[in-house]
Amino acid sequence: MYVEGRGYLPGKLVVVSGPSGSGKSTLIRLALERLGSAARLSVSATTRPPREGERDGVDYFFTDKADFIARSDRDYLEWAEYNGHYYGTPAAPVYDVLALGGCVLLEIEVQGALQIRRVAPEALFVFVKAPDFAELARRLRARGTEPDPVVLRRLRIAREELAEAHWYDAQIINDDLDSSVEEFTALLKSYGCGG
Numbered sequence: 001m002y003v004e005g006r007g008y009l010p011g012k013l014v015v016v017s018g019p020s021g022s023g024k025s026t027l028i029r030l031a032l033e034r035l036g037s038a039a040r041l042s043v044s045a046t047t048r049p050p051r052e053g054e055r056d057g058v059d060y061f062f063t064d065k066a067d068f069i070a071r072s073d074r075d076y077l078e079w080a081e082y083n084g085h086y087y088g089t090p091a092a093p094v095y096d097v098l099a100l101g102g103c104v105l106l107e108i109e110v111q112g113a114l115q116i117r118r119v120a121p122e123a124l125f126v127f128v129k130a131p132d133f134a135e136l137a138r139r140l141r142a143r144g145t146e147p148d149p150v151v152l153r154r155l156r157i158a159r160e161e162l163a164e165a166h167w168y169d170a171q172i173i174n175d176d177l178d179s180s181v182e183e184f185t186a187l188l189k190s191y192g193c194g195g
Helices: 025-036 065-075 091-099 110-119 133-145 148-162 177-191
Strands: 012-017 076-082 083-092 104-105 124-129 172-175
Touching: 012 025, 012 091, 012 110, 012 172, 012 177, 025 104, 025 177, 065 076, 065 083, 076 091, 076 110, 083 091, 091 104, 104 110, 110 124, 124 177, 133 148, 172 177
Parallel strands: 012 104, 012 124, 124 172
Antiparallel strands: 076 083
């Protein structure tokens, strides 16, 4: 795959986006379990505080806003502000895996995906959706991790993200988890991520 500024890298890059509550994190985790070492998930950096049970360097690289901004254009493959916090993909680990011919998945929002599309148009772009907007809202509220104003803000953002789904290479409607995992795993294998 050709990456602007890096040249040809033999690996595969997969970008996965979708609104909060679409189930993309669960879908990715289960697909990666099936693929084993054939693919790996990039760990993003964020300025938001850790949620209960999250570990630095495993779930995210947690950093403060000043450090994030100072490094944003130099050290991140893509970055964006989402829901009042900054998120970005550290570039070096992604390039290292791609240079070795590996498959890297990025779980990022639409703004970041557009940045990746400009520098690596050969990447596979996958958008994950809930079956409908009412189900998405139900899932977000069922989490119980955020107050109503935050959930409402996430739902407004979800409407904007859903309007961008049309330019992704594939869309997965995550209504039945087992079949969605099968579909996603098959898509990754057909792209060259795993046997």
